[in-house]
Amino acid sequence: MNSKSIYKIPNGKLLKISLEYDENKNTVSNVKITGDFFAYPEESIETLEDELKNMQLKKEVLLKKINSIIKTNNITFIGVNAEGLTEGLLRCLQ
Amino acid sequence: MKEQWRYLITNDFSAAKNMAIDRAVLVANSEGKVPPTVRFYTWSPPAISIGYFQSLSEEVDLEKCKKLGIEYVRRITGGGAVFHEEELTYSIIIPESHSEIPKNIMDSYARICGAVMKGLKNLEIDSSYAPINDILSGGKKISGNAQTRKMKTVLQHGTVLMDVDVEKMFSVLRVPNEKIKDKMISDVKQRVTSVKHLLDHSISFEKAADAMKKGFEEEFDIELVSGELTDYELELANKFEKECFANSEWNHKR
Numbered sequence: 001m002n003s004k005s006i007y008k009i010p011n012g013k014l015l016k017i018s019l020e021y022d023e024n025k026n027t028v029s030n031v032k033i034t035g036d037f038f039a040y041p042e043e044s045i046e047t048l049e050d051e052l053k054n055m056q057l058k059k060e061v062l063l064k065k066i067n068s069i070i071k072t073n074n075i076t077f078i079g080v081n082a083e084g085l086t087e088g089l090l091r092c093l094q
Numbered sequence: 095m096k097e098q099w100r101y102l103i104t105n106d107f108s109a110a111k112n113m114a115i116d117r118a119v120l121v122a123n124s125e126g127k128v129p130p131t132v133r134f135y136t137w138s139p140p141a142i143s144i145g146y147f148q149s150l151s152e153e154v155d156l157e158k159c160k161k162l163g164i165e166y167v168r169r170i171t172g173g174g175a176v177f178h179e180e181e182l183t184y185s186i187i188i189p190e191s192h193s194e195i196p197k198n199i200m201d202s203y204a205r206i207c208g209a210v211m212k213g214l215k216n217l218e219i220d221s222s223y224a225p226i227n228d229i230l231s232g233g234k235k236i237s238g239n240a241q242t243r244k245m246k247t248v249l250q251h252g253t254v255l256m257d258v259d260v261e262k263m264f265s266v267l268r269v270p271n272e273k274i275k276d277k278m279i280s281d282v283k284q285r286v287t288s289v290k291h292l293l294d295h296s297i298s299f300e301k302a303a304d305a306m307k308k309g310f311e312e313e314f315d316i317e318l319v320s321g322e323l324t325d326y327e328l329e330l331a332n333k334f335e336k337e338c339f340a341n342s343e344w345n346h347k348r
Binding site: 006012013016018032033034035036037038039040041042045076078079 | 199
């Protein structure tokens with residue numbers, strides 16, 4: 001399944017997620033995270049997209065994983081955060 | 095004696111060249127080959143730049159760009175899509191370790207935007223910083239800004255709107271919903287202003303650049319000394335233009 005979401009982060013930027021997912025397993029197959037936010041270093045967005053593959057599309061799982069990727073790769077997000085990314089991903093399922 | 099930084103004016107370059115020059119100065123500065131640099135520039139032909147994380151095909155009507163002779167380029171900085179026509183664009187490139195640059199990214203946006211605001215003040219325009227990355231005058235946006243940090247070096251570039259044609263801007267920007275396009279255009283007209291609108295007359299690029307130059311000198315208590323791009327920077331800029339900013343793989347990568 002392919003799906004998209006557009007989510008305005010509260011007090012932040014406009015997050016646009018394009019998600020390809022496995023309906024039976026409820027997991028991420030492929031994800032593209034776009035929008036007018038900032039991330040340092042910028043290339044870490046590709047790491048984040050890669051590491052989200054095969055993750056369960058469940059709030060706690062995604063939030064934990066995203067926070068751990070942010071920590072491991074020392075990412076600074078501005079205008080978007082782990083909660084916003086999780087919400088954007090889950091909105092693709094609605 | 096005041097610290098001296100380099101002052102560059104490079105007018106009427108293509109979108110790819112403009113972005114390549116900012117990156118070339120970033121690299122040269124990170125290697126200690128050139129001093130901190132403040133650059134003012136314009137775009138010819140007009141162009142759209144999109145933020146690093148944006149999808150080109152979702153944000154920009156590429157067919158329309160072609161038809162109207164408007165270029166497009168993906169920046170190395172985040173942020174949103176910008177239509178560059180009647181504007182003064184600035185960039186500042188400076189080591190992250192410089193005492194004038196706050197370590198905290200948001201604080202450094204505020205500091206550099208402070209220079210732009212002092213520049214506007216020199217044109218008798220009052221403005222305020224609106225986090226994350228805008229400057230407003232009379233509650234409307236007059237400047238958008240975007241920063242990256244690479245190789246322990248800060249690059250922030252941004253716009254000062256000299257005049258704005260919202261209809262033209264929207265003719266090349268794609269909106270999520272065509273039905274509400276007219277509403278979006280009128281919203282943006284309400285939210286965006288320009289030097290021309292605020293002063294009731296247009297001013298030359300030179301006059302605006304002069305006011306902005308003084309703004310940077312005041313904010314950072316430095317002297318800006320007119321200079322040129324070095325041969326090394328020109329070489330790097332050519333390379334980045336070819337390999338990156340004029341390359342469709344880069345521009346279409348997201």
